[in-house]
Amino acid sequence: MKMSNLRMSCHPERSKGPAFRRDVRHSPRRWLEAAVLALAVVVFMGAGDDSARFKDLGHRMMCACGCGQILLECNHVGCTYSDKMRNELLAALDKGNSNNDDLILQGFVQEYGPTVIAAPTAAGFDRVAWIMPFLVLALGIAFAVHIVRSWKNRPEPALADGIVIPNGSELEEFRRKARKETGL
Amino acid sequence: MSQIGSFALMLALGLSAYCFVAGFLALFSRSAASARLGETARRAGIATFAAVLLAGIVLVLAAFNDDFSIAYIFHHSNRDLPAAYKFAVLWSGQEGSLLFWSLLLAGYGFVLRLRYKTDQRLFAYASVIIASVQVFFLLILNFAAHPFAIMEGGLPPDGTGLNPLLQYPEMVIHPPMLYLGYVGFTVPFAFALGALIMKYPGEKWIHITRRWTMVTWCFLTIGVFLGAHWAYAVLGWGGYWGWDPVENASLMPWLTGTAFLHSVMMQEKRGMLKVWNMSLIFATFLLSMLGTFLTRSGVISSVHAFAQSSIGTWFLVFIGLTLAVCTFFLVANRDHLKSEHKLESLASRESSFLFNNLLLLVVCFTILWGTFFPILSEFVQGHKVTVGPPFFNRVAIPVALLLLLLTAVGPLLAWRKTSIGSLKRNFLFPAIGSVAVGGMMILFGVRPWEDPSYFYATMAAILSALVVFTVISEFLRGGRVIAGKSGQNLFAAMIQLYHRNTRRYGGYIVHFGVALVIIGILGTPFNKDVEKEMGFGDKINIGPYTLVCQSYTQDDNPNYGNEWAIINVFRDGKQITTMYPERRFYKASGQPQTLPRIYPSFREDLFLVTDVYLVYEGKNETTGRPIIKAHLNPLVPWIWIGLIVMVFGTITALVPNAVPVRVTAATPAREPAQVGAGD
Numbered sequence: 001m002k003m004s005n006l007r008m009s010c011h012p013e014r015s016k017g018p019a020f021r022r023d024v025r026h027s028p029r030r031w032l033e034a035a036v037l038a039l040a041v042v043v044f045m046g047a048g049d050d051s052a053r054f055k056d057l058g059h060r061m062m063c064a065c066g067c068g069q070i071l072l073e074c075n076h077v078g079c080t081y082s083d084k085m086r087n088e089l090l091a092a093l094d095k096g097n098s099n100n101d102d103l104i105l106q107g108f109v110q111e112y113g114p115t116v117i118a119a120p121t122a123a124g125f126d127r128v129a130w131i132m133p134f135l136v137l138a139l140g141i142a143f144a145v146h147i148v149r150s151w152k153n154r155p156e157p158a159l160a161d162g163i164v165i166p167n168g169s170e171l172e173e174f175r176r177k178a179r180k181e182t183g184l
Numbered sequence: 185m186s187q188i189g190s191f192a193l194m195l196a197l198g199l200s201a202y203c204f205v206a207g208f209l210a211l212f213s214r215s216a217a218s219a220r221l222g223e224t225a226r227r228a229g230i231a232t233f234a235a236v237l238l239a240g241i242v243l244v245l246a247a248f249n250d251d252f253s254i255a256y257i258f259h260h261s262n263r264d265l266p267a268a269y270k271f272a273v274l275w276s277g278q279e280g281s282l283l284f285w286s287l288l289l290a291g292y293g294f295v296l297r298l299r300y301k302t303d304q305r306l307f308a309y310a311s312v313i314i315a316s317v318q319v320f321f322l323l324i325l326n327f328a329a330h331p332f333a334i335m336e337g338g339l340p341p342d343g344t345g346l347n348p349l350l351q352y353p354e355m356v357i358h359p360p361m362l363y364l365g366y367v368g369f370t371v372p373f374a375f376a377l378g379a380l381i382m383k384y385p386g387e388k389w390i391h392i393t394r395r396w397t398m399v400t401w402c403f404l405t406i407g408v409f410l411g412a413h414w415a416y417a418v419l420g421w422g423g424y425w426g427w428d429p430v431e432n433a434s435l436m437p438w439l440t441g442t443a444f445l446h447s448v449m450m451q452e453k454r455g456m457l458k459v460w461n462m463s464l465i466f467a468t469f470l471l472s473m474l475g476t477f478l479t480r481s482g483v484i485s486s487v488h489a490f491a492q493s494s495i496g497t498w499f500l501v502f503i504g505l506t507l508a509v510c511t512f513f514l515v516a517n518r519d520h521l522k523s524e525h526k527l528e529s530l531a532s533r534e535s536s537f538l539f540n541n542l543l544l545l546v547v548c549f550t551i552l553w554g555t556f557f558p559i560l561s562e563f564v565q566g567h568k569v570t571v572g573p574p575f576f577n578r579v580a581i582p583v584a585l586l587l588l589l590l591t592a593v594g595p596l597l598a599w600r601k602t603s604i605g606s607l608k609r610n611f612l613f614p615a616i617g618s619v620a621v622g623g624m625m626i627l628f629g630v631r632p633w634e635d636p637s638y639f640y641a642t643m644a645a646i647l648s649a650l651v652v653f654t655v656i657s658e659f660l661r662g663g664r665v666i667a668g669k670s671g672q673n674l675f676a677a678m679i680q681l682y683h684r685n686t687r688r689y690g691g692y693i694v695h696f697g698v699a700l701v702i703i704g705i706l707g708t709p710f711n712k713d714v715e716k717e718m719g720f721g722d723k724i725n726i727g728p729y730t731l732v733c734q735s736y737t738q739d740d741n742p743n744y745g746n747e748w749a750i751i752n753v754f755r756d757g758k759q760i761t762t763m764y765p766e767r768r769f770y771k772a773s774g775q776p777q778t779l780p781r782i783y784p785s786f787r788e789d790l791f792l793v794t795d796v797y798l799v800y801e802g803k804n805e806t807t808g809r810p811i812i813k814a815h816l817n818p819l820v821p822w823i824w825i826g827l828i829v830m831v832f833g834t835i836t837a838l839v840p841n842a843v844p845v846r847v848t849a850a851t852p853a854r855e856p857a858q859v860g861a862g863d
Binding site: 113115118129134136140151152 | 420421422423426428456523529530535538539542545546549550553554557561564565567568569570571572573574575578579580583778799801813
């Protein structure tokens, strides 16, 4: 519904001249609409058929046999879990009321324990797993920028001990001696 | 035989302990006899190698003689094991691989102690530090994981055999390569710590260790990739990297070692990042140890790990002690590590190295974090969670893409300062080329906006192309200048260009190899697979290929019985090859094993080469019909080609320059030179 509304509102504008297009290109409303459209595309992109959901969910779980492989990639000889789990996943998808992927995953967690999920969830302490690398990246960038700045502002290295650059009257004294010694 | 081995190990412990203690006393004693004491320590270090080598030879001979009175031989060999795998028994189990670790370390120490005249005092420090690591491993071998332990009870008639997964030709060379890398980092670590303790003036220790570090890095690279290839060719799941903790353990020191190889150039050229470089090489050594700890302690569950044992505690103590010593000397001698120059511009080679290091370390941290998070989770929440491929792919890939961008841009930046004009000039051709590659991908049907994995694949393709075009443009630009002056043809001029600065252009070849590896990886989202029960004449259609089952056949040898499927592969109605996916049953261990077969389609698609990958999965228990799983893995062969290019690049970077390179730090700031702006 929303998408079709957006599409309708787009079409009349296409027929107008370049001047109008220039105006609407900078319109915040148009940007907002475009963002909503893009979001809708992303949201609806994943809502494919059951085989896509099967593939997606099967790659979000581990085989429970302990082989350390993703459920749909477990192929080790004589595995007593992977076929059973795949069938359970298919059965869960076949149930018309199982439209919620999280609900299906939760069912597997109850049966096989939390280690069946292939990656930490986005809830509770598990969130720390996701946040930490990006936090370290942000801190690292901030640190690197700080270092670069401090390097740029650092004075040139000091001269060796005993060497002092003369100035003003001291320099004049050197100049006088030089004139005298070179006879100028 | 076991007594000889045990004696050799005890002797090696005594000699290495003497090398450590006498070497230490000689370094810090002011007496006249200290030089002689130091010499005895050096010779004891050399003799340690002979003793450990003897122990290694005894273990291999025991495997060849089927001496099942030794528990290790009983558990890792059997009478009908082929000779190559009997040799590989040395590194196939916990105790043997620790002996192999110790042997390689003794070998590195042997070479180092023979070359001591380069700088006697620095080498003496390095020798003592290596001896301390050697003592640690020999203590474990003698008291915690003895490879010559005797079987209890009667003498068994045959051994239980080598793990079937390890009975593959690559397993004969993969562990030695990996261990040469792991162990090899002990040498630059020892030199770095020695230089720090003695407040070694200048950067000579870096020049001394440069080749050690590069050779070690090359071994580790080969080891990591051979491990990936083994996983691809043996495990039969169609992939090569599963983010397993043990795989991660090999990648972490590789990442910090790579960071060190880059940032150390800043210290050589500009006298900068001294503390950082020390920290990096310390981290690399500690991560090598951590990897060894991970595979042997049982703290992390992994299909690659050795059996759970008590030696994890030994490693934890050693890692803790090493960390404490390194931190102490870093803090105590920090004045010695002051930077000599300042950064003049953000658009400079220095800052690109700084950010390259940052990104490499963030990837390394992500892997370390993900590997240990299950333990942390258990501690905090009371239950373990799995941190598998989805986590690593989502977190590490974006950072790796940024790193790839820097790999492309970095070589275009000059030391000290790069003007915007020169950056634009150098960047134009590679940028146009890489954008064209992205456009072609979209033209050929890749829709980056449809799926995050397609987006990453497109970005990786664009950035890899950027790296490739940057390397080509650097060679072309330099070659043209030389050709213009000397009248040579362009190719000869580029060869001469390389000889003028082998390290720089060898490094570019390594970058080129990295880009090829990334190109190989970016095919992953486009993988396809089909699984089907196949009787005679049955077909599988996958991509442009049709697979027809011709027949099945069996064979038998003393080590295993096997069954092959005979699959004809057709493309456009024409048969292009026949493949024989195999399933084995090992008699000694009683374990089954599938062996996939791989056909890379170089003859059909040179650049868009695809692996046809067939696995004979077994038989359906109810119907009795064989099951074949077919994978189509685009671009994967480029990964292995990329490895060859990386190794070639490293070897070329090790060749001495034909003409000495000018030190750019001594030249005033100006527009970057067209040729040889420095490394």
